[in-house]
Amino acid sequence: MDEEASRTARESLELVFRMSNILDTGLDRHTLSVLIALCDLGVNPEALATVVKELRRESIPDSVTTTPS
């Protein structure tokens, strides 16, 4: 049931949010929900974490510009 599913989803998100707060990751609910969705789709969690880390840097590295993907 949709109701059920959405409730479960909300609760799960809430739990995860609280866990991430305890772990002090600094992620907010929205970002977390996106991350959860990506994980579920099968994206490599290590890679995701790296993205998060990199994009939290204070400055963007120059090498990114010199080596295109």
Next chain:
Amino acid sequence: MEDDDQQKATDLVQELVLRLVSQNPQTPNLDPNSPAFLKTLRYAFRILSSRLTPSVSPDATAIAESLKRRLATQGKSSDALAFADLYTKFASKTGPGSVNNKWALVYLLKIVSDDRKSAINGLDSSVLLPNLGIGDGFFRGGEAKKKDCNNGVLLVRKDPENSRDEAFRKYAVLVKDENEVNEEVLVRDVLYACQGIDGKSVKFNSEIDGYAVQDSVKVPRATRVMVRMLSELGWLFRKVKTFITESMDRFPAEEVGTVGQAFCAALQDELSDYYKLLAVLEAQAMNPIPLVSESASSSSYLSLRRLSVWFAEPMVKMRLMAVLVDKCKVLRGGAMAGAIHLHAQHGDPLVHDFMMSLLRCVCSPLFEMVRSWVLEGELEDTFGEFFVVGQPVKVDLLWREGYKLHPAMLPSFISPSLAQRILRTGKSINFLRVCCDDHGWADAASEAAAASGTTTRRGGLGYGETDALEHLVIEAAKRIDKHLLDVLYKRYKFKEHCLAIKRYLLLGQGDFVQYLMDIVGPKLSEPANNISSFELAGFLEAAIRASNAQYDDRDMLDRLRVKMMPHGSGDRGWDVFSLEYEARVPLDTVFTESVLSKYLRVFNFLWKLKRVEHALIGIWKTMKPNCITSNSFVKLQTSVKLQLLSALRRCQVLWNEMNHFVTNFQYYIMFEVLEVSWSNFSKEMEAAKDLDDLLAAHEKYLNAIVGKSLLGEQSQTIRQSLFVLFELILRFRSHADRLYEGIYELQIRSKESGREKNKLEEPVSWISEGRKGLTQRAGEFLQSMSKDMDSIAKEYTSSLDGFLSLLPLQQSVDLKFLFFRLDFTEFYSRLHSKG
């Protein structure tokens, strides 16, 4: 569907990047379509498409556990509890709307929080682990002093001149240079290697015959050496495992045997303990521990160094097992147990305990075999591992040949004397069961078991209880031997049989022998072909009935028979006659063929001696009326009378000499050899504790008789001279007989002629010869007789001389006494020295 997902993913990523960038305090709020944003987006995609593999296994619970532990150790115990609670709730959510890939999520959280923590702590992020190694954008060895990017890693420096930071940076460079492989990975690989499985970087290298880090993988040399050392455990493990599998494969082919199986079972037990340890270590390998120093981060509990500490004890045990495996590849059964036992003589308590438990397993089949052999006489040995081997033999050889010790299979913790006892006990039980038809030994066996504190059931004994085993064996041996001897003495009347043999075969029953000789004697002078054994058997019966032998036990008399030995054409009855005694089971263990043939030899010898004695007595009987003979020749001339007298005298003298010799020799044989040996044997029979002792005593008895009665190998020459003497005596007998016959004839004729003188003349011619003819004949006769007698006498003296000279050379002390008695007046020695 996939495209759909792909599109969704892209959208999501975009969304994510947007949010993160907007969150980032440094970058201003970017327009989603600005080039900077797109750059970032591209970068993000690149990262996502790179093949970063997580270095931990996808176990959400384990990660959650480690997170919780981390929190706890950081002092935030309430947080840890809350986290645990949340996680349990989270994990229990299944079904639509929940997160499917929980592991990924938790892992993500972990990494992010790690990073966050390190970022907050202001660490030099260049020291971060190489999970930042991003695809192909990996530059090496950049200038450390540069403030900007180096290897795609940002440098956040607090103090550019700080040498500590410099050092760390250099270290990070080096580490990245050489450390392609995570230590965690290596640890896991080593753990795999220790179970004989090839890991990612650590594989089995057949050139060096061991596990080593592959050459293609770059690790520092120290780590390489360390891995090599730790993988020795893997090599040893491999060896032991191959041995076990091989043995298990070979088992149906019956080459391995029960002891080998027990050994494999014990090894497998040890290996299962080892597996347990490895499982614990692997579990530990997942969990990170708190960091002591800030400058290093390790994400797992186990490092190679810690592994080496954990592996110390298993290494020792595994080494032992590998050594044993090497030793025991070719051994089987008791030999294997003995070899393992030798290795157990070790001072180190760890090794000692280990070996004890191993040996207990290994020796249990052996001890079981010993127990069943000693208490039941059963030899259950399908693989030929026991040190007692049985052979199928005839019943009468059961004791001597039926069971033997196999010294190759004797383990070293069982001494040879104990092994002998074990052999003898089992043999006795089998002997009782087979030969004596006796079943009382089972009681004896259970008594023995009760006395030594074990039971007659299986599994009463184990290795390390060699004393208990010895005790059991000694008790069993004592009782069973006693039982056996009881049976032999009471039921089978062993002593009585020996006595009967002595009386009949060794001519102990004098009156019987005398009668036999009287009856059989004349018959035996005929050629052997004319004699029938039935007749002789009849004579034997008659002799038995006539003497005291008739009162003897019928059973024993039945066994006494006459035997005609195989003979040629020229043999006389004397040469082929003998008595034999039939021995049945179980006594034929003692009285075997060879023993009986020895008895036969002695009997022949004694029979010859008896014959000679009998001959001499015969002469004595004819010689008795000497004076009467001399009186009846008053009518003859004096010269003839003198001749007669001298002939008679010489005959008498010779008879005396011969009699002296024969009597003394007979006395020597009868008393000093036979009786003394018999009394010794009786004493030993009393003292005998088991059948082996009895057999040995009997052997000694018989050998003593054979040796002392000059029948042995060394006495051949003296035996020859003895037989020459016997011959001479018999010849003398026939001469003497002839002499006396002649004298009687003359006597009768002279009486006749004397009487006839008063009568009318007779037509018979020889009577009318008259006194002169008679005298002449007498003279001639007597002359020839005297000459013969002289020759006999001379021969006799020389032979006796020869005999006496050989006598002192014999080894037996009693023969010296015989020599003394024979020559007590030194008559012969003086004769010898004179001539």
